Structure formats: structure tokens, C-alpha cells
Amino acid sequence: MTALAPIIPAWIDIGAVEDVPLRGARRIVTAEGAVAIFRTGDGQVFALKDQCPHKQGPLSQGIVHGHSVACPLHNWVIDLATGEPTGADAGKGCTPVVPVTVEGDRLFIPASG
Amino acid sequence: MRERLVVVGNGMAGCRAIEEVLKRDPDRYEIVVFGAEPRVNYNRIMLSPVLAGEKTFDDIVINDAAWYADNAITLHAGRAVQAVDPAAKVVRAEGGLEVAYDKLILACGSDPIRLPLPGADLKGVVTFRDLDDVEAMVAAADRGGQAVVIGGGLLGLEAAYGLARRGMKATVIHLMDVLMERQLDSAAGFLLKEALKERGVEVILSANSEEIVGEDGKVSGLRLKDGRVIGCDLLVMAVGIRPSTALAKAAGLETNRGVVVDDGMRTSDPAIFAIGECAEHRGIAYGLVAPIWDMCRTLADVLTGEEDAAYEGSLLSTRLKVSGVDVFSAGEFSGGEGCEDIVFRDAGRGVYKRLVVRDGRLVGAVMFGDAADGNWYFDLMRQAAEVADIRDTIVFGQAITEGLRGLDPSSAVAAMADTAEICGCNGVCKGAITGAISAQGLTTLDAVRSVTKASGSCGSCTPLVEQLLKLTLGDGFTAETGPKSVCKCTHHPHAAVRERILAEGMKSIPHVMQALEWTTPDGCASCRPALNYYLLCAWPGEYQDDSQSRFINERAHANIQKDGTYSVVPRMWGGLTSPAELRAIADVADKFDIPTVKVTGGQRIDLLGVKKEDLPAVWADLNAAGMVSGHAYGKALRTVKTCVGTDWCRFGTQDSTGLGVKIEKFTWGSWAPAKVKMAVSGCPRNCAEATCKDVGVICVDSGYEIHIGGAAGLHIKGTEILTKVATEEAAIETIAAVMQLYREEAWYLERIYKWMARVGLESIQARIADDVGRRALFDRFAHSQRFAQIDPWAERVEGRHAYEFTPIAMAAE
Numbered sequence: 045m046t047a048l049a050p051i052i053p054a055w056i057d058i059g060a061v062e063d064v065p066l067r068g069a070r071r072i073v074t075a076e077g078a079v080a081i082f083r084t085g086d087g088q089v090f091a092l093k094d095q096c097p098h099k100q101g102p103l104s105q106g107i108v109h110g111h112s113v114a115c116p117l118h119n120w121v122i123d124l125a126t127g128e129p130t131g132a133d134a135g136k137g138c139t140p141v142v143p144v145t146v147e148g149d150r151l152f153i154p155a156s157g
Numbered sequence: 158m159r160e161r162l163v164v165v166g167n168g169m170a171g172c173r174a175i176e177e178v179l180k181r182d183p184d185r186y187e188i189v190v191f192g193a194e195p196r197v198n199y200n201r202i203m204l205s206p207v208l209a210g211e212k213t214f215d216d217i218v219i220n221d222a223a224w225y226a227d228n229a230i231t232l233h234a235g236r237a238v239q240a241v242d243p244a245a246k247v248v249r250a251e252g253g254l255e256v257a258y259d260k261l262i263l264a265c266g267s268d269p270i271r272l273p274l275p276g277a278d279l280k281g282v283v284t285f286r287d288l289d290d291v292e293a294m295v296a297a298a299d300r301g302g303q304a305v306v307i308g309g310g311l312l313g314l315e316a317a318y319g320l321a322r323r324g325m326k327a328t329v330i331h332l333m334d335v336l337m338e339r340q341l342d343s344a345a346g347f348l349l350k351e352a353l354k355e356r357g358v359e360v361i362l363s364a365n366s367e368e369i370v371g372e373d374g375k376v377s378g379l380r381l382k383d384g385r386v387i388g389c390d391l392l393v394m395a396v397g398i399r400p401s402t403a404l405a406k407a408a409g410l411e412t413n414r415g416v417v418v419d420d421g422m423r424t425s426d427p428a429i430f431a432i433g434e435c436a437e438h439r440g441i442a443y444g445l446v447a448p449i450w451d452m453c454r455t456l457a458d459v460l461t462g463e464e465d466a467a468y469e470g471s472l473l474s475t476r477l478k479v480s481g482v483d484v485f486s487a488g489e490f491s492g493g494e495g496c497e498d499i500v501f502r503d504a505g506r507g508v509y510k511r512l513v514v515r516d517g518r519l520v521g522a523v524m525f526g527d528a529a530d531g532n533w534y535f536d537l538m539r540q541a542a543e544v545a546d547i548r549d550t551i552v553f554g555q556a557i558t559e560g561l562r563g564l565d566p567s568s569a570v571a572a573m574a575d576t577a578e579i580c581g582c583n584g585v586c587k588g589a590i591t592g593a594i595s596a597q598g599l600t601t602l603d604a605v606r607s608v609t610k611a612s613g614s615c616g617s618c619t620p621l622v623e624q625l626l627k628l629t630l631g632d633g634f635t636a637e638t639g640p641k642s643v644c645k646c647t648h649h650p651h652a653a654v655r656e657r658i659l660a661e662g663m664k665s666i667p668h669v670m671q672a673l674e675w676t677t678p679d680g681c682a683s684c685r686p687a688l689n690y691y692l693l694c695a696w697p698g699e700y701q702d703d704s705q706s707r708f709i710n711e712r713a714h715a716n717i718q719k720d721g722t723y724s725v726v727p728r729m730w731g732g733l734t735s736p737a738e739l740r741a742i743a744d745v746a747d748k749f750d751i752p753t754v755k756v757t758g759g760q761r762i763d764l765l766g767v768k769k770e771d772l773p774a775v776w777a778d779l780n781a782a783g784m785v786s787g788h789a790y791g792k793a794l795r796t797v798k799t800c801v802g803t804d805w806c807r808f809g810t811q812d813s814t815g816l817g818v819k820i821e822k823f824t825w826g827s828w829a830p831a832k833v834k835m836a837v838s839g840c841p842r843n844c845a846e847a848t849c850k851d852v853g854v855i856c857v858d859s860g861y862e863i864h865i866g867g868a869a870g871l872h873i874k875g876t877e878i879l880t881k882v883a884t885e886e887a888a889i890e891t892i893a894a895v896m897q898l899y900r901e902e903a904w905y906l907e908r909i910y911k912w913m914a915r916v917g918l919e920s921i922q923a924r925i926a927d928d929v930g931r932r933a934l935f936d937r938f939a940h941s942q943r944f945a946q947i948d949p950w951a952e953r954v955e956g957r958h959a960y961e962f963t964p965i966a967m968a969a970e
Contacts, residue, residue, distance in 0.1 A: 058965055059965050059966075062332070062333065062334075062363075063960065063965060065704075065705055065960065066334050066335065066343060066705065067343070067679060067705040067706075068704075068705045070960060070964065070965045071964040071965070072964055072965040073964055078964075081965065084679075085342050085343040085344065085678055085679035086341075086342030086343065086523075086678065087333075087335060087338045087339070087342070087343075099719065100721075101719075101721070102717075102721040105709040105712075105713070105717060105721070106682070106709065107681075107682040107685060107686070107705070107706070107707075107708065107709075108705065109677070109679055109680055109681045109682055109685060110498060110677055110678060110679065110681070111496065112681075114681075114682035116708070116709040116710075116717050117717070117719065119682065121681075121682070125496060
């Protein structure tokens with residue numbers, strides 16, 4: 045963390061990239077609520093509030109495909125980059141995107157304010 | 158008098174910078190170069206082909222001795238610079254040599270990272286950085302034996318390939334789960350792994366190195382954290398590079414990961430510049446060659462009077478140098494609004510291409526098997542060119558795209574010559590298709606298929622054949638729908654996918670997606686669970702279940718509820734339970750504050766509202782009382798309901814409870830296309846409601862009626878009688894056989910009644926009546942059960958997939 049401190053002082057280390065399964069997700073509970081951290085098949089990392097805009101389903105439990113996740117409750121497909129539902133459900137609300145960054149093999153999200 | 162320009166580093170960056178300066182102003186500087194290696198400048202990125210024996214050192218020399226002489230450059234080769242004194246503007250080299258400078262360029266490059274593993278100092282442990290390393294590896298390879306390469310990045314793979322070419326058995330140990338994970342996605346990574354295997358390089362993914370073991374001071378193997386030991390006579394560490402900053406740091410220059418430079422390549426001292434792998438520009442230290450060329454151009458501008466020249470960072474592209482394996486990667490793959498994947502697969506040629514388009518511009522490309530258009534794509538990215546108008550053809554490459562530019566797809570088809578091949582699988586050209594349509598009055602796709610064979614195999618030319626029908630028939634053609642495809646990621650129907658998995662021995666999801674030319678990089682929530690099931694069913698004991706391709710309930714082995722909690726249903730064999738089990742269930746409910754305890758329709762008990770983190774502990778307690786998973790969450794055998802039969806009932810004709818328990822004990826754990834519910838009733842009064850189950854048994858005086866195809870959910874349907882048998886053994890054999898037939902034939906999510914409606918009851922009856930066929934089905938089911946009857950709860954109590962049940966812990970801030 046020391047090397048990063050001058051660049052991004054407000055970020056906190058939440059674990060190794062490999063802690064999040066490929067084409068899968070992990071959940072992390074923060075002061076602002078649960079956050080879902082996703083790792084897609086091409087190794088990209090995304091984070092969303094762990095709540096589907098439809099019925100608040102935990103997106104961290106869904107099937108990750110491409111850059112989307114299918115909500116486990118009613119199969120809404122949410123775009124991981126924008127938090128927006130896609131396909132037939134496009135335009136029906138949005139899940140807040142949580143900034144996440146990768147430095148080396150570590151994952152960082154903003155320290156909760 | 159001319160100013161003196163001193164360059165520290167006789168590598169690719171240092172020499173290219175000199176060339177660029179000379180190009181602009183050959184007489185401006187007196188130039189002095191220091192190099193740590195005792196030789197002239199060579200192309201370091203071509204060391205891999207030298208290792209592989211495909212090139213010699215002479216082939217990769219960039220600037221020979223004559224070049225230094227012709228340009229009046231003083232070269233101090235084999236003399237490492239030991240100190241820079243910015244105040245006195247002097248460098249000090251080995252042997253006490255001191256040279257004053259007016260301008261100084263640091264092009265020190267980088268050092269290979271050596272993992273601090275125990276045994277790292279053993280003889281036979283090398284890195285892959287310079288010609289000395291290559292010579293050491295070549296010498297080792299001449300002695301034969303085995304090599305281990307730690308690191309599955311570009312350099313590690315090239316090293317392993319080179320060693321395999323030289324006759325060693327090479328194994329790559331990679332920490333991540335995808336090879337070259339910074340450049341490739343998992344689909345391309347899979348293909349690369351297979352291609353390397355064909356070339357004699359084994360790859361072990363997700364492997365953590367623990368210790369290098371040795372004998373008599375010499376390496377003999379690598380021990381992984383999981384205890385495996387991979388024997389080797391040579392161990393290459395290719396885990397990355399670290400910018401060489403020691404010299405700059407000692408001179409008091411600002412350093413971070415590399416030597417920090419501004420856009421003009423200046424360090425914190427205005428007379429000192431840094432370029433190449435030792436430099437850090439806008440927070441990035443590059444490890445590839447293309448940015449070096451960009452930096453050198455800017456630096457030369459600055460050094461020859463164009464003070465405002467600015468380097469603005471580089472877009473990166475990577476090409477793997479392994480003969481016959483074309484791999485290219487450029488740009489980025491992070492999604493975003495309007496971000497779209499274009500995927501092209503050609504199973505015949507082993508090609509996978511994925512392009513990422515955002516806001517009408519190409520932003521990333523991954524290619525495997527055919528990287529000929531890599532440079533074209535890379536140019537489009539660098540120019541940020543609009544690609545919206547070539548969106549439909551871009552993935553086919555430059556030649557086709559330019560050829561069809563401005564034409565709409567149907568006129569493009571119309572413009573094709575009659576000799577142009579439409580169907581590559583069956584070698585059918587355009588003229589043959591249009592000719593058949595006109596001559597034989599064909600009006601449907603199926604008719605064209607049966608007459609010409611076009612689009613009859615892989616089906617990827619179906620859109621083209623439809624275009625030809627449309628062109629030839631005009632309005633007389635209406636597109637029809639064939640068998641439904643698995644999902645929008647593929648045009649293949651379920652049956653074709655299942656057949657080809659078996660026929661071609663495909664044993665992984667990426668393999669199927671490549672061979673059947675999926676149009677997405679890693680499928681979707683519909684096809685992935687289907688493929689996972691098909692593979693599991695086809696290769697019991699061999700296929701490795703992909704938990705990320707399972708719906709959450711099957712991944713967590715519990716049912717997700719509307720509030721994100723889970724429900725837990727332990728198995729109660731045939732609906733029987735005991736005071737001890739009930740006590741254990743009650744204790745679990747108390748201990749974990751489980752809010753709802755309910756009796757299910759399948760004669761067992763459901764614990765609702767369990768927190769996900771508590772699941773393993775709940776299961777541990779249930780396991781301790783002898784209970785296992787009830788698979789109430791799975792496309793699997795759920796329950797076998799029973800009535801009390803001859804044990805207690807005055808009407809009972811057979812031991813229905815006992816038979817139900819036997820059936821459940823034999824069939825539990827089996828995965829199926831959809832859920833399977835069974836019941837056994839002891840007499841035709843049918844108290845176990847067996848005639849609305851997927852499989853039901855009605856006991857009668859003379860034996861057992863086996864029923865199938867009932868449903869009482871979305872649709873209500875009574876069962877049909879499959880057959881009647883005389884003994885319990887025969888009943889169990891028949892049920893197992895029909896279960897296996899269903900498992901092998903049905904489409905994913907197809908319940909037994911739907912499968913039966915599709916293939917016909919008679920067809921099922923005929924195959925079950927056949928003694929040999931039935932026995933074979935039974936045997937395959939029994940074989941599959943050997944691997945399926947492992948309690949998933951107990952495995953997870955033991956710690957399997959622990960990450961699934963624990964949220965990431967928030968580290969202390």
C-alpha cells in the first residue's frame with residue numbers, strides 16, 4: 045500500500061484479484077452496503093452495488109457472462125460497466141457502479157467516506 | 158565544440174535514440190555509449206527465436222561494430238556505469254573510467270524479477286533476459302531432460318516453447334487461471350494452452366510455487382503449494398521485469414516504479430533523460446518494444462531543438478512469437494456504455510477473433526489462429542477511426558471489408574461470382590445453390606440443404622444461403638425457423654451440440670464454444686449451464702464441473718430466496734425420518750436463528766432464511782446427524798415420495814416405502830436436464846401421488862407398474878405407463894435405465910414429459926424393452942453415479958469452494 049499512497053490515498057486494498065473467481069463474483073460488505081466485485085472471462089474487474097434494480101436481487105450470486113451478469117432472482121441481465129439492465133429490461137432503473145481498480149495483483153475500492 | 162551526449166545502455170532503446178538523433182542532426186553531438194553486456198546492440202525481442210534455434214545471434218544484431226565506427230560513436234561495451242554525478246555532469250564506469258556529459262540518456266532497461274523462493278540460488282535456476290541467459294538455457298537443453306518455466310506470460314511461453322523445440326520436456330507453471338491474462342481472454346487462453354500442448358509444452362494453471370528443490374546444489378524440481386513436485390533439470394523464472402532504477406536513485410533523481418519522466422522524457426534533472434523499460438511515464442513503466450520507439454522519437458526531437466515535443470503514452474499490442482501459433486492482442490477489453498463484442502470463430506481453421514467496439518470505434522482486439530489483420534486493427538485503434546459503416550464485415554479482415562465497402566449485405570451476395578464458395582464445409586459454390594433453387598423450384602432452406610448440402614453441416618453460412626434464396630425467389634421466400642438454437646450465442650440446436658460433444662470427444666466449455674463457433678466470448682446464462690450439464694453427462698468422472706457455469710442454487714447447493722437468504726433441505730430417504738434427525742434439525746434451526754421451518758410437498762423439511770455465510774456450519778451439523786444434501790436446488794434427482802405400503806397399510810400390496818428408499822439411495826446425486834421427482838405408491842389408491850411425477854411406481858399384487866412423464870407444476874399431466882415388471886430389482890433397473898436415457902437425450906431444462914412428447918413414448922418403451930440396450934443404459938447410469946454420489950455439503954464443510962460462502966473481508970484501513 046505504501047507505494048500507492050501518494051497516487052490514490054483514498055483507496056483501500058480489498059484482496060487479491062485471484063480471490064474473485066474467473067467468470068464469477070465475490071461480495072464485500074462496506075459501510076454503504078454490500079458491493080459485488082466481478083471478474084469477467086477476459087480478466088476485467090468490475091464492481092456494482094450488490095442489488096438488482098428490479099427486486100434488489102444479489103447480483104454477486106448471478107452467472108457472469110461477457111461483461112454482464114444475470115440476476116439470480118429473475119434473470120435480468122445487468123451491464124457490469126454501467127449497471128444498467130440490458131435487452132428487454134433496458135431503461136428500467138440502474139444499479140450504482142462502484143469504482144474499482146487493480147494495481148499489480150491487488151484490488152482496490154474507494155475507502156468509505 | 159560539440160556537446161557530448163552520453164548514453165547509458167547499449168540496448169534497443171539506447172541505440173534507437175541515437176539513430177533518431179543522428180537522423181535529425183548527425184553532427185550535433187559527440188556520442189558515447191556504455192553497455193553492460195560485452196557485445197554490440199542486438200534485438201532483444203528476437204531472443205526467443207534464438208532460443209528456439211530458429212535464428213542465430215548474428216541474425217538479430219541491429220547495429221554492428223561498423224555502425225558505431227561510421228557514426229563516430231564511442232562504445233564502451235562490457236563496462237557497466239556505476240555512478241552518475243548530476244552536479245559535476247560526469248558518469249563513472251567500471252575500471253575507473255570517467256566521462257563528462259552535457260546531455261545524459263538513461264536507457265538502463267530492466268531486470269528480470271527473481272522470485273524469492275527457497276532454492277532460488279540453486280544451479281540451473283535462470284531468468285530469461287539476455288544472451289547469457291539464452292546461452293545457459295541452450296547448454297542445459299543440449300543435456301536434455303525437463304524444464305520448468307515459472308510464468309505464463311509472453312516471455313515465459315516463448316522460453317518454454319524454445320526449450321521444447323530443443324528437445325526438453327517443458328512445463329509452464331502459471332499463477333493465474335488464464336495464460337497471458339493481461340493480453341488474452343479465457344477463450345483465446347484456452348486455445349493457446351491446447352496449441353502449446355501440441356508443441357510439447359504442458360501448462361499448469363492456478364499453480365502457486367512454493368519451493369525450488371535441489372540435489373547437490375543443483376535444481377531437481379519445483380514444489381507447488383498443493384504439494385505437487387514437478388521434476389526438472391532447468392528452471393526458468395519469467396515472472397516479469399522491474400525497471401532498473403538503482404543508478405538513477407543513487408544519483409538523486411526522482412524514481413517511483415521506474416525513473417520518472419515528463420512528456421519530453423526529462424527526468425527530475427533537466428540534463429538527464431530516461432527512455433525505455435527503465436522509464437516511468439504518466440505512471441506507466443512499459444515492457445514492450447513499441448512504446449520505446451515512440452519515446453525515442455520524442456526524445457530525439459527534444460534533443461535536437463524541438464523542446465516542446467511530447468510523448469503522450471502508447472497503445473499496446475502484443476504478438477506471441479511461437480511458430481505456427483498466431484496470437485495477437487491490442488487495446489483494452491473493459492466494457493462501457495455502447496461497448497460491443499464482435500466474435501468470430503472458425504473451428505476448421507482453429508481461429509478465434511474478438512473485437513471490442515465502443516462508441517463506433519475499435520478499442521480492442523484479441524486474435525488466435527489468424528492474426529494477419531492484427532496490424533490493420535491496431536491502426537484502426539490508433540487512428541480512433543469510425544468503424545460503424547464496416548461493423549458487419551470488420552471481423553473478416555481488411556481484404557473483405559475493403560472489397561465490400563459501401564455495398565449492402567444482399568448486394569454483396571449478389572455481386573459474388575458464381576464460383577465463390579458459400580459453404581466451406583461441403584464445398585458448395587454460389588452457382589450450385591442458385592442453380593438448384595431455379596432448376597428444382599426449391600423454396601426453403603431445408604430443401605436447399607437436402608439438395609445441395611449447403612449450410613447442412615456447421616450451419617454458419619445459413620444467413621448467406623438465405624440471402625441467395627431471397628435473391629433468387631424475390632418475395633416468394635420467407636425465412637423459416639429450424640430447430641431452436643440453444644441460445645442467441647449459437648445457431649446450433651441442443652441435439653447437434655450433444656451429438657458433437659460425444660462424437661468429437663470435447664471435454665471443456667471453451668472447446669465446445671470454439672468447435673461450434675459460438676458468437677460470444679464466453680456464452681451466456683442460458684448456454685453455459687446447458688453445456689456444463691451436457692459435458693458432465695457425457696464424461697462422468699472426466700469432465701471438471703465448472704461451478705461458474707451453474708445457476709446460483711447449484712453453485713451454493715441451497716435455494717436462493719427473494720431476500721438473498723437460502724433454504725436448506727436435507728434428504729429424507731423415501732420420506733422417512735427419525736427422532737434423532739428431527740432433533741438435529743430442531744437444534745440447527747435454534748442455533749442459527751432460522752426463521753421458518755416448513756414441510757415440503759416432497760416429504761421432507763425445508764429450513765428457510767439461512768444466511769449464506771452460515772450454510773457450511775448448518776450443513777456440518779446436519780452431516781453430523783447423518784443427513785446429506787437433498788438437492789432441492791438442483792436440476793437433479795429431488796425426492797422419492799412414498800406411502801407406507803405393506804409395513805402398515807391394510808391395502809398395501811408391496812413394500813412401497815422400502816422400494817422408494819432403495820430407488821432414492823440408488824439415484825440420489827445424479828444431475829439431469831431438469832428436476833426429477835419420483836414417487837412409489839403401495840397400491841392403486843396411489844397415496845404417494847405417483848401418477849403426476851416424472852417417474853412413478855404403482856405397486857400391484859403381481860408386481861410394479863413403472864410410469865413416466867407426469868407433471869404437476871406449470872402444466873398438469875398424468876403419467877403414461879412405461880412398462881410393468883415383476884421384481885424390485887427389475888423396477889430399479891428400469892428406472893435407472895429410463896433416467897439415463899433421459900439424461901443422455903433430453904435438452905437442458907426439458908422435463909421428462911416434454912422429452913417424452915418430443916421423442917414419443919413408443920420410442921422410449923422400445924429402448925427400455927430391449928434387454929441389451931436397457932442393461933447398457935443401466936450400466937452407464939451406475940458408472941456415472943460413482944462420481945455423482947458424493948455429498949456436496951460434506952465437501953463444502955471440508956472447505957471446498959470456501960470463497961463461495963465467505964464475503965471478502967474488509968481489510969483494516
